[in-house]
Amino acid sequence: MTPEVRLQVRLLAIDLGLRCGWAAFDRSGRLLAYGSRHFGARGSLRKAIPQILGLYPRLESLVIEGGGDLSVPWEKEAARRGVDVRQVPSEAWRETMLKPKERRSGPDAKAAAGELAWLLIERSGAKRPTSLRHDAAEAIVLGSWASGQRPPLA
Numbered sequence: 001m002t003p004e005v006r007l008q009v010r011l012l013a014i015d016l017g018l019r020c021g022w023a024a025f026d027r028s029g030r031l032l033a034y035g036s037r038h039f040g041a042r043g044s045l046r047k048a049i050p051q052i053l054g055l056y057p058r059l060e061s062l063v064i065e066g067g068g069d070l071s072v073p074w075e076k077e078a079a080r081r082g083v084d085v086r087q088v089p090s091e092a093w094r095e096t097m098l099k100p101k102e103r104r105s106g107p108d109a110k111a112a113a114g115e116l117a118w119l120l121i122e123r124s125g126a127k128r129p130t131s132l133r134h135d136a137a138e139a140i141v142l143g144s145w146a147s148g149q150r151p152p153l154a
Contacts, residue, residue, distance in 0.1 A: 001033045001055075008032060009056040013143030014074065016066030018045060021135030024056065029147030031124035034117075036136040046073045059083050063146040065090050065138065086146065090138070093145035110134045113141045116151055120144050 001024070008026045015021035018041070023034040039045040053059060062078045063086045064071050071087055078085045094103045094113075102112035117137035121128060129136075144151075 005032055006055055007058055009059055011061045011063065011143055011147060012053075012056060012059055013139045013146060014062065014064045014066075015135040015139040015142065016064050016070050016074075017135060018042070018070075019133075019135055020045070021133065021137065021139035022052075023136070023139040023143040025143050025147050029144065029149045031120055031126045031140060031144065033126060034121070034136050034140050036133040042070065045070065049073050049077045053077055053081060053083065061086065061146070063088060063142060065093070065142050088142070088146075093142050097141050097145050097151050110138065113138050116141050119151070120149075 009024040009032060010027045011025040011029075013023045013025070019036060019038045021034070021036050024032045026032055039048060053062075059081070061084045062074065064074055065088055067087055067089075075085050075087070090109070094109050097116060098109060098112045101108075103109045114132060114134055114137040117132060117140040120140050
């Protein structure tokens, strides 16, 4: 991501875990970039968070799916930077972004989020991946939901 694009990022969505999915959005809710990163250990994740948030000097909002002790360092660093943090369970965005039959089970919801993420990538004009990990896909859909976007019609 270029420095110019990093300046446009206002919302960062994180699918929390040692393998984090992330998606960056501009003020209008347009997807700018996304990806997945494996940290391997909690300490590696904690050390990386200030660097990650430091990439986006105009970041206004951080939305995190998941909780527990992995969310604490994200929340602390965001608060230190004056970034609003919203922690949500997966059910919150899935209810709006996925059809009832798509959210009957976790695997069904992950598959549906993957399909929806492809549509959102296409709509945004962001670079298309050769493959898309489920954590990145969920971060894309989470961020789209947090931006007030609704699922595109297939």
